[in-house]
Amino acid sequence: MNKRSVISGLMGATVLTAGLGGAPAFSADITITMAAPDWPPTRFMKEHFDQTYTSPAGHTTTLDMDFIPWPSFYERVAASLTSGEQKYQMIVTDSQxxxxxxxxxxYMDLTDKIAADPELTTILQDLHPALVSAYSTYPHKTRAQLEAAGEVPAPGVSYYGFPQFPDTYVTFYRQDVFCDEGEMAAFQAKYGSNLPCSYEDWQDTDWSKWGQIGEFFQRAKGEMLAGEVLDDDFYGIAYxxxxxxxxxxMQANAFIWQQGGDIWDESKMPDSQAEGVVNSDVAVAAFDEYLSYLQYMPPVSQTGQMDIFVIQDLYMQGKVGAIIDWVGLGEPVLDPSASKVHDKSAFGPAPGSRKADGSIDRTGNIGGQPFVLTTWNSEDVVDEALNVVKWWLSPDTQLAAVANGGQSGRMSVMADPTYNDLRPWNRAHVEMIDWQKxxxxxxxxxxxxxxxxxxxxxAITGQIGAKEALDTVAEFQQELLEDGGYIE
Amino acid sequence: MANTANSRGGFGAWLLDPKRRGALLVTPALVILFVMNIFPLMWSFGLSFFNYKASSLKVPKFRGLSNYERVLTDDKVWERFQTTAIIVGSSVIVQLIIGFLLALMFAKAFPMRRIVLMLVLTPMMLSFVSVGVFFKLFYEPTFGIVSYVLNFFTEDHFVMLGSPAGAIAGIVIADAWMWSPFVMLLVLAGLVSVPKYLYEAAEIDRASAWRRFWTITFPYIRSLLLLAVLFRTIETFKLFDIVYIITEGGPGSSTETIAVFLYRNAFQFFKTSQSSALAYIVLFIVIVLTNLYLYAVNRRAEEVS
Known part of the structure; x- marks a missing residue:
């Protein structure tokens, strides 16, 4: 906290008021230092803040972003908080x-502030409930629990964060490959169903077809792909x-939830159990299905190192036909200087599990981050930080963020007629966000x-099977959660 | 004298009096040592007897030796020690062999020797992080150079990090690549200190190459080899960066060394007191190894003198 600058600003303002009898009574120089992962959504926030933000309270406000690389983000934030240095006034944080x-x-409890401020209450009401549940509540409340409360803020619920960047995973795919007539005909002949080419086709794509795509496009160097000879091995799918x-x-949970399984449910503690739930037959079958598609993915999948950045790289190098990855990683894919497939990519919803009625369940694990306030700030800084929250979540700022690779959590913004055309993955994001847990x-x-x-x-590297993996996880979780008093 | 100094130069002269100059020069170093090393050591030692978690504001309670008991009876800790021992043993042996062979090569003159020597020494001057990233990319099965080269012979991608044995081999190769030159330097120092007349005398006596090595060369490099073994054992025992970058301890936990395990407990799980206790156990092991190292150094000094 920049106490000195706040105090000197207040003193200056007092002198000015006494001398001139006019200027704003409480204008001050306020610096808000924010811990932020170093990537486009936060870079844009800083850039846009410097260009457009005006303090409603008349303060001279500086947003000092401490950009931290993703791989060390948690450690750096945790070290700063636990060391007691009180460096940050706001933090972009993973919901977990x-x-x-x-x-x-x-992290500061914002419940009273929200309840006392109609503008913040309106914003909270307009945020997608999946985001409020994941990003804001602690102890965690599910979307159903919040909706059952019937009012915002819900009684007895503590709220902490607002969406800085709400993220979902969607399908990135090569249109030149998936819409090639020869490939489409060959796929139809082999599997008796169409190769997904349009957005609507991806809406009807389930995991079974995802596996077929993987098998179909697994091609060796020298073979043909969409009428051209491959100069390197090619793979159909990756997640x-x-x-x-x-x-x-994040991906395995989607399979488990979609097929009716569950993880340990903290919203029902202390009654919810880990053993028997985490390793239920349904969960084991779902995890097994997740593992079964790895055989069609690039060989790095056998090392357990196929993370979100690796699949993004492989896709941008043109080695994979379709990946399931976060919207937040979409922007580099369209960058001609970084991506070989910048002009060949399209986006669709992620596949899901087909239910008995023929519909597809796409339940997924939410990504993205909320931002929160810290507990050691003065009232002036807290109020100004909340002004920054309001500015960021205002419709104009949100639309500008979306147009520059960000996303919005506000339902009114997502309903804007221009929204889906701002970025090519927006339609899929809006469809996917409703499925998030x-x-x-x-x-x-x-x-x-x-x-x-x-x-x-x-399990991914083939050392154990799905059942052994989930049995071990369940046993560990049961013991840890019982020790911690979360399970009775 | 002091009065004279005081009257001539005041406090500055008094401070710089030869009687105080020694203490004055040493004081900054002692202060830094205390602040940066001794105080944190004592503080963390104290923490190891409490149930403190850095992420919590709860007042810690005294727990006596329970953290040490918990650590020493934790199967995971012993598994990590075993993994560390396997990596240390394999890596140090490989480094000794390669370092020794390199030293034998560089002990003789050949064209461009100095340039080649400089290139061979380069890996140990690189940062751990760079080496970790290099090798992670080398081992990448889709586009990595290792898989690419082997692909000519096997016509399949080589997935080095997909099995526990392969992942351990990957770490050992990276560590050995980086530190074999260090072993080479030590051995080379021993080799060049062997008087040439001993070899000449052995040649006159028609001693075999093996005999020449065993009775002339080896006694000169023996203690230096021991030094290399101990130094590299201590360093490899603390191996963190390369492991964390190349495998993150995987597949599963098969390459998770004690240093990585300690890091996770301290800075990801915030089991501050428990990880302090483990850190002191690791420190004890390193102190034992360091004493062996100092013993070897003294022995070498005696031999030289």
Missing amino acids: WLGAFVEGGY QAGKGYDFST DVWHIPEFFELLTQQQEEFDK
């Missing part, structure tokens, strides 16, 4: 960190299957996640 840093006393952070859990938020989330990632990694 809420528990650890709320319980640690670092995240990496050991690092959450780079397999989140992983755990309790302070022990990193232990849960790391152990699960290790076991998933063993």
